Amino acid sequence: MPHMPRLVGTLTCSLALAVLLPAASTASGVATYSTPTAAQTATLTPAELTLLNSDQPKTILMDPTTGDIISVTAGGPSPDISHHSVCNTGDGCYKTNDPPYADVGFYGGSGTVDGDWPERSAYYSGKWTVSACWAIQCGPKISPGSQVTFTSDVTGTSFTIY
Numbered sequence: 143m144p145h146m147p148r149l150v151g152t153l154t155c156s157l158a159l160a161v162l163l164p165a166a167s168t169a170s171g172v173a174t175y176s177t178p179t180a181a182q183t184a185t186l187t188p189a190e191l192t193l194l195n196s197d198q199p200k201t202i203l204m205d206p207t208t209g210d211i212i213s214v215t216a217g218g219p220s221p222d223i224s225h226h227s228v229c230n231t232g233d234g235c236y237k238t239n240d241p242p243y244a245d246v247g248f249y250g251g252s253g254t255v256d257g258d259w260p261e262r263s264a265y266y267s268g269k270w271t272v273s274a275c276w277a278i279q280c281g282p283k284i285s286p287g288s289q290v291t292f293t294s295d296v297t298g299t300s301f302t303i304y
Contacts, residue, residue: 183211227244227247228244235266272304
């Protein structure tokens with residue numbers, strides 16, 4: 143994955159923005175917070191300013207040294223969950239018993255991955271609390287170290303780590 147700048151965070155309301163802005167020191171050394179100044183938002187487009195001041199989920203890229211807001215984009219951060227075609231120790235796993243299909247391992251943190259994984263015979267949680275869905279329904283949320291085994295194979299459609 144190419145290097146991407148670190149995103150500061152997601153806001154659900156503009157009031158929460160004040161928490162992310164650089165702290166101004168007081169005489170006692172305790173940090174105080176303020177809303178962004180016109181200079182800190184000077185490079186934003188009108189659409190970015192509207193989004194910044196809205197209640198919509200957003201991701202803000204900001205210079206922590208100056209407090210300058212570099213960009214504002216709609217939506218929150220992408221989920222932490224990742225997946226690969228092997229089930230390592232600790233991974234949540236959508237199992238198959240039908241080669242050449244591979245098991246699908248899930249790791250990294252919370253989120254949901256949608257997919258199309260035929261011939262799934264079971265799912266297990268590894269070190270996570272998880273659930274899985276297939277063509278007609280979703281299974282129960284299961285705690286770490288648990289497994290759901292199917293009486294017949296399903297086509298998996300999503301896997302969630304909580």
